[in-house]
Amino acid sequence: xxxxxxxxxxxxxxxxxxxxxxxxxxxxxxxxxxxxxHDGGAPTFLSYNALDGLEETGRFSxxxxxxxxxxxxxxxxxQMKDSASYFCAVYDNQGGKLIFGQGTELSVKP
Amino acid sequence: NAGVTQTPKxxxxxxxxxxxxxxxxxxxxxxxxxxxxxxxxxxxxIHYSVGEGTTAxxxxxxxxxxxxxxxxxxxxxxxxxxxxxxxxxxxxxxxSTPWGRYNEQxxxxxxxxxxx
Numbered sequence: 001x002x003x004x005x006x007x008x009x010x011x012x013x014x015x016x017x018x019x020x021x022x023x024x025x026x027x028x029x030x031x032x033x034x035x036x037x038h039d040g041g042a043p044t045f046l047s048y049n050a051l052d053g054l055e056e057t058g059r060f061s062x063x064x065x066x067x068x069x070x071x072x073x074x075x076x077x078x079q080m081k082d083s084a085s086y087f088c089a090v091y092d093n094q095g096g097k098l099i100f101g102q103g104t105e106l107s108v109k110p
Numbered sequence: 111n112a113g114v115t116q117t118p119k120x121x122x123x124x125x126x127x128x129x130x131x132x133x134x135x136x137x138x139x140x141x142x143x144x145x146x147x148x149x150x151x152x153x154x155x156i157h158y159s160v161g162e163g164t165t166a167x168x169x170x171x172x173x174x175x176x177x178x179x180x181x182x183x184x185x186x187x188x189x190x191x192x193x194x195x196x197x198x199x200x201x202x203x204x205x206s207t208p209w210g211r212y213n214e215q216x217x218x219x220x221x222x223x224x225x226x
Contacts, residue, residue: 008150033213040198042114042217043153087152091213097168098143098215102152 002026002092004101011107012078020073020104022088030091032064032071033098037085046073046086075106083108111136114218116201122224123191131186131221133201141204142184143168143215144176146197153200159184160207191225198222 004024012018022032031050035043049055049064049071061074075082085103092099114135123129133142143158155168159178173195175187184203188195202215 031213035215040147040220042200042219043202043215044217045214048213097155097158098213099155099169100153102150 002090002099004088004090004099006086006088006101006104008102009105009107011109013109014078014080016078017074017076018078018106020075020086020088020106022071022073022101024069024071024088024090026069026090026092028093029066029069030093032062033089034062034073035087035089035100037087037103039084043087078108080108080110082106113137114201114203114216116199116218116221118221119219120222122226123188124226125192127191128187128189129191129223130188131199131201131223133184133186133203133218134182135184135201135203135216136182137203137205137216138181139203139205139216140181141207142178143202143204144174144184144186145200145202146170146195147200147220148197156186156199191223193225196223196225 006022033048034046037043047062054063059076064071087103089098089100117132144156145153157176162181165176177185199221201218204215206213
């Protein structure tokens with residue numbers, strides 16, 4: 001089966017850097033995705049890593065290590081609007097579906 | 111472009127009642143999905159479709175049915191609602207397969223369903 005683990009909550013201050021980790025177990029790996037969700041609204045896509053290394057998109061970066069079955073989302077220069085839930089997700093090649101982690105709630109304090 | 115839209119936004123049902131949730135997308139995406147989200151549970155896939163006229167079961171399909179008669183629409187039906195189906199339901203669509211390079215899923219705003 002497939003499973004993902006990520007911390008349930010993370011707190012950081014405005015302007016800081018925060019890293020949200022995700023470890024996964026899959027029978028076949030195709031890539032790791034990250035989504036952001038504000039206050040129970042529509043989740044929005046942030047990034048996708050299929051290969052090892054760091055992918056940068058503005059203040060957000062995502063890292064993948066396939067040998068460690070591990071990835072993380074790095075948020076720099078935190079802003080209050082970054083307070084949200086962040087989900088990692090992997091493809092389940094046995095079921096043809098995307099499996100989401102339970103989400104990490106990020107609180108950014110002034 | 112409206113993206114992905116869902117109707118209704120809110121609904122309260124009594125146990126045993128039926129209803130249909132409608133999802134529409136205007137991005138010409140082949141793939142469409144229905145998820146439910148419960149507190150602390152993340153998103154769980156109910157059913158999905160890889161094209162017009164096709165549907166497949168996800169993680170938690172029991173108690174739900176779906177239809178994709180038109181490419182732009184994906185309907186989720188509850189034949190006999192149960193309190194355990196109280197949840198927020200999200201529809202999503204994507205251009206590519208979940209494992210493809212362009213696999214970004216676009217989500218609708220959600221339907222908040224309460225079953226009494």
